[in-house]
Structures are given as structure tokens and as C-alpha cells.
Amino acid sequence: MTPLAPSGSVNDILDSVIAKLIDATGADAALVRLVDRERGEFIVPVHKGFPQSFVEATKFKGSGSAVEVAFRTGEPIIAADIASDPRIKGKEQLRVGFHSCAFLPLKVHGATRGIVHLAARQVGYFTADKAAGLLAIAHQMGIAIENLEMFDAARSAKESLESTNRKLDQQTQDLLRSNAELEQFAYVASHDLQEPLRMVTGYTQLLVKRHRAQLNGNALEYCDFIVDGAKRMQGLIADLLTYSRVGTKGQPFAPVPAEEVVKRTLQTLAVAIEESAAQVSCDTLPTVVGDEGQLGQLMQNLIANGIKYRNGQAPEIHIGCVRQNDDWLFSVRDNGIGIDPQYAERIFILFQRLHTREEYDGTGIGLAICKKIVERHGGRIWVESEVGKGSEFFFTLPGMEVSDV
Numbered sequence: 001m002t003p004l005a006p007s008g009s010v011n012d013i014l015d016s017v018i019a020k021l022i023d024a025t026g027a028d029a030a031l032v033r034l035v036d037r038e039r040g041e042f043i044v045p046v047h048k049g050f051p052q053s054f055v056e057a058t059k060f061k062g063s064g065s066a067v068e069v070a071f072r073t074g075e076p077i078i079a080a081d082i083a084s085d086p087r088i089k090g091k092e093q094l095r096v097g098f099h100s101c102a103f104l105p106l107k108v109h110g111a112t113r114g115i116v117h118l119a120a121r122q123v124g125y126f127t128a129d130k131a132a133g134l135l136a137i138a139h140q141m142g143i144a145i146e147n148l149e150m151f152d153a154a155r156s157a158k159e160s161l162e163s164t165n166r167k168l169d170q171q172t173q174d175l176l177r178s179n180a181e182l183e184q185f186a187y188v189a190s191h192d193l194q195e196p197l198r199m200v201t202g203y204t205q206l207l208v209k210r211h212r213a214q215l216n217g218n219a220l221e222y223c224d225f226i227v228d229g230a231k232r233m234q235g236l237i238a239d240l241l242t243y244s245r246v247g248t249k250g251q252p253f254a255p256v257p258a259e260e261v262v263k264r265t266l267q268t269l270a271v272a273i274e275e276s277a278a279q280v281s282c283d284t285l286p287t288v289v290g291d292e293g294q295l296g297q298l299m300q301n302l303i304a305n306g307i308k309y310r311n312g313q314a315p316e317i318h319i320g321c322v323r324q325n326d327d328w329l330f331s332v333r334d335n336g337i338g339i340d341p342q343y344a345e346r347i348f349i350l351f352q353r354l355h356t357r358e359e360y361d362g363t364g365i366g367l368a369i370c371k372k373i374v375e376r377h378g379g380r381i382w383v384e385s386e387v388g389k390g391s392e393f394f395f396t397l398p399g400m401e402v403s404d405v
Helices: 010-025 052-057 066-073 128-214 217-244 258-268 270-276 292-308 366-376
Strands: 029-036 041-048 077-079 100-108 111-120 254-257 279-282 287-290 316-324 327-333 381-385 391-398
Touching (some): 010 041, 077 128, 111 128, 258 292, 287 292, 366 391
Antiparallel strands (some): 077 100, 254 287
């Protein structure tokens, strides 16, 4: 016998095997007992040649029976003469016409899982010198079951993987649709919100211009509050729109000379740098792979924060970069007011401000945008700081070779 190809179930294999088992051994009857681990008893999934009454009568085998001993020890029991063999205690086989038998352990994955029971009507048919051949047959049956179980495990794993992939595909489609809807909503909301804000600002300024003489000091102050609030709302909407578009409106990654990004950023911040008398220095920076526009926005936010949160003296800002394993580690260090370490993670969350608007202007979104940009590039961002001793922001960018793009 050779190991059978996987079929529908263990019972299907045993049904196919039982006839071949009788042909191969010359037995008059064959029966397979498998252990039911949950119930702690044997079941008989297949048999041939034994009367059904015998199968029912021998369904439960207690301690010390030939079946139980062969299963427990993993060793075969071969009886040339059932009548005189003390290991065969019940003698039920004699009553149905069988005089010689063999109980062969059925091993699967090295563990005994059941017993193959062969019986012959002729006295002396099964003898100890046939043990090797009989065990080889039982071994082949075990291999067939092993093959089936491995096949079933692989099939189950494949089906589980396919099911997971289908769910992931559906979730991806749902996410893409949700992102598209969110982007459309953000655009419409920003456009629709900006219009009434512009109208509020415009008419308030027009009111002051045309009727300043009729307005007292409190009225003019209230108008200033209206204009200031509307402008802050416009800035907040613009920042939220920028935040929402980091992942959806980014450009494909390409080689980006980091020094050029910094130069353009300093040109953009030229007025703020001049007014604050800031000194900005920079190490030699590498060419990285990323979204040039977003990396410029990242640098602008970090440098602008160093200028804004100054400590009563001219800002000193230094931009550094070193190779760290497979990444580029960038740093932006300032000599500003610093940050209490307990807020080192909170500052990267949307709308988390550590100061009032009267102290420092802003929407509380800038560092959240920085975090989202860095994470889109596969890096991470953090800050090391002490109150009154300045801050140093670090972020990593994967050190991909430019030739890989």
C-alpha cells in the first residue's frame, strides 16, 4: 500500500483503505478504532467482515483489554490463537468465528491515534514473524491520515487567508471611499465656511471705514474683535484643510535636496527672521527621497516655531542631520522658551496648545501637520526640551538610495 492522496475526510481514507487492507494481509475482517479525545473513548468509523453485533458489543474497551494495552503502550499485540492467548480477555471474536487476530497501533504525527484490528478464521494465521509487515501497513495508513490532516490544515489556512484578504480588500475600498468623501467634504466645508467669513470681515471693515466718526471706542474695539475672530477662523480652516490633505494630496516621492528645501524655507520666512533678528545655521544636508512640498512645509513649521516661541532674546536656530543606521536623523534646535517634558507627546495632537492666543498666536495644528508628514514618509518625530532651555525637534526619514526612486 502507498499513502493515499487527500480526500474528503479521515473516514473517506479509511473506507478506501479497508478493502486494500484485507487484500494486503489476507485477513477475513478488518476494523479501525480511533480515540475520541473529548469523550475519552474509542469510535469505530469503518469496518469490514465483522458482524455489526460484534462491533456494537466491543465498542467500549476497558482497562487491560488488548485494544487498551496496544493503544497505551504503542506496541502491537498479535495472537496466533485467540482461545489460548491470555492477552485476549473477552474472547468475543471466538463467538463470531475468528481464531487469530492482530491489534496494530495506528500512529499519526508520532502519536498513537487508534488501533487497526485484523482477524482471521484460521488458527495461527497471524504470528509474531508477520509483525514487521503488519506494522508497515499500519504505518502507511498513518501517513495517509497525516497527509490528509496537513492538506486540511493548509486548505484551512488558505481559506482563512483568502477570507482575510477579501475583508482587507473591502476595508481598503471602504477606506478609499471614505477618504474621498472626507476630502470632498473638507473642500466644500472650507469653501462654504470661508465665504461667510470673508463677508463678515469685509462688511465689518467697510462699516469701520465709512462710519468711523459715528462709532465710539467700544464699537471700534468690538469691530476689531470681529475681524480678528474671523481671520483666526479662516486660518484654522486653512490649517485643517492642509492637515486633511497630507495623505491624499501629496506628490509622488522623488529625490529632494534637503539644503534647497531649507534655503527656500528661509526665503519664505525672511520677514519673520529679520524682525526677530534670528540667526539660522545649517549643517550640510543630504538629498533625501520624499514629497518636496511637504518636506518644505515640515521645515517651515519647525523653524517658524523656533522664531515664534523665543525667550526674550534673538532666536538661534540650528538644523542638523546625521546618518543613523538606515535612516537620516534631522534635528531643529532653538534657544526658545522650551517645553515641559510631560507635554512632549501632547504637542503633536490636533488643537493641543500650551499657551493662550494672547501669549502666542496659532491654531494648534502645525505640529500635528508635521507629525502626519513625517509618518507619511515612514519616519517618526519627537522633541527633547526643558522649560527655559530651548527645544530640539528630531525627525527621521528613511535613508533610501536616490537610485531606488
